Amino acid sequence: MKILIIGGGNMGKTYARSLLRAHLVRKEDLMILVRSPAKADTLRTEDIGTVHLDAEACLAAADLIILAVKPQDSAKLFAALRPFTDPQQVYLSIMAGVTVATIQRGLGVEKIIRAMPNLPAQIGLGMTSFTASDAVTRIELVLVQNLLNTTGKAIYVNTEHAIDATTAISGSGPAYVLYFMQAMIEAASEMGFSPGEAELLVAQTFRGAVELQMKNDLTCAEWIKRVSSKGGTTEAAMAAFEQTSVFEDIKSGARAALARAEELGGRGN
Ligand SMILES: NC(=O)C1=CN([C@@H]2O[C@H](COP(=O)(O)OP(=O)(O)OC[C@H]3O[C@@H](n4cnc5c(N)ncnc54)[C@H](OP(=O)(O)O)[C@@H]3O)[C@@H](O)[C@H]2O)C=CC1
Numbered sequence: 001m002k003i004l005i006i007g008g009g010n011m012g013k014t015y016a017r018s019l020l021r022a023h024l025v026r027k028e029d030l031m032i033l034v035r036s037p038a039k040a041d042t043l044r045t046e047d048i049g050t051v052h053l054d055a056e057a058c059l060a061a062a063d064l065i066i067l068a069v070k071p072q073d074s075a076k077l078f079a080a081l082r083p084f085t086d087p088q089q090v091y092l093s094i095m096a097g098v099t100v101a102t103i104q105r106g107l108g109v110e111k112i113i114r115a116m117p118n119l120p121a122q123i124g125l126g127m128t129s130f131t132a133s134d135a136v137t138r139i140e141l142v143l144v145q146n147l148l149n150t151t152g153k154a155i156y157v158n159t160e161h162a163i164d165a166t167t168a169i170s171g172s173g174p175a176y177v178l179y180f181m182q183a184m185i186e187a188a189s190e191m192g193f194s195p196g197e198a199e200l201l202v203a204q205t206f207r208g209a210v211e212l213q214m215k216n217d218l219t220c221a222e223w224i225k226r227v228s229s230k231g232g233t234t235e236a237a238m239a240a241f242e243q244t245s246v247f248e249d250i251k252s253g254a255r256a257a258l259a260r261a262e263e264l265g266g267r268g269n
């Protein structure tokens with residue numbers, strides 16, 4: 001099977017590396033299509049497949065095509081690809097917001113899988129949800145699921161709303177978590193720790209809290225209770241949080257991401 005990745009940015013490169021590392025594709029069967037000669041030169045030095053600058057030279061040879069460009073670049077890309085597409089090809093899009101129907105219309109093909117991964121895919125700790133058009137066969141779906149599994153965990157969802165909601169939670173989510181970490185690192189520095197110490201204290205705290213939560217025997221609220229001694233420091237911190245709207249603000253951030261995903265797909269207000 002030959003795979004073509006379109007877009008050699010963060011996510012395009014992540015998929016190339018994961019697929020090669022997992023031996024799901026041989027280097028000679030992996031192609032990457034980019035649009036700038038400078039990017040092509042850089043990618044060639046990384047030795048992660050054959051790098052192309054022209055769709056005509058590579059699209060027809062591909063069985064599976066991964067669309068990893070920004071949503072804002074999709075219309076132009078579809079117009080450039082359309083003359084060379086083949087109805088037998090399977091297209092896997094990771095673009096935020098862009099719907100299956102838009103991709104079908106733009107490319108003139110039926111077999112579309114829409115997925116929403118996240119950046120920890122780079123280190124095999126990604127979270128992806130995916131859905132597929134009716135024309136995708138069960139075998140093709142399993143094949144793509146295997147591919148997504150090389151980057152972490154993947155779940156099948158029934159609706160495109162769930163893909164947009166995934167974008168708002170796990171797609172953009174790493175940024176929310178890192179934002180919280182950034183605030184804690186700043187607090188640690190202000191309390192006198194060196195930058196290295198502050199980062200270690202915070203990163204190891206996040207790792208430990210996440211591992212506890214992933215044990216799956218207590219809810220977040222129950223774990224918070226276990227950390228909080230009566231009349232102690234955690235209670236003081238939690239009471240201070242409760243005085244603010246930070247909890248609701250985090251939820252409204254996620255809702256803004258969902259609205260933007262819908263807007264990028266032309267479904268917003
Ligand atoms: N970053 C993330 O955490 C996540 C991103 N996504 C989705 O993944 C997609 C890619 O994101 P990301 O990798 O971060 O973005 P990047 O900007 O890092 O990469 C996109 C790449 O696409 C290239 N490109 C644009 N148009 C074309 C074209 N016509 N032909 C070939 N290449 C083209 C750009 O080229 P150039 O360098 O010349 O601009 C750029 O290198 C987006 O749609 C995003 O919604 C999904 C989940 C998580």
Ligand SMILES: O=C(O)[C@@H]1CCC=N1
Pocket residue numbers: 096167171172
């Ligand atoms: O910010 C974005 O639009 C993309 C989608 C999810 C993460 N990055």
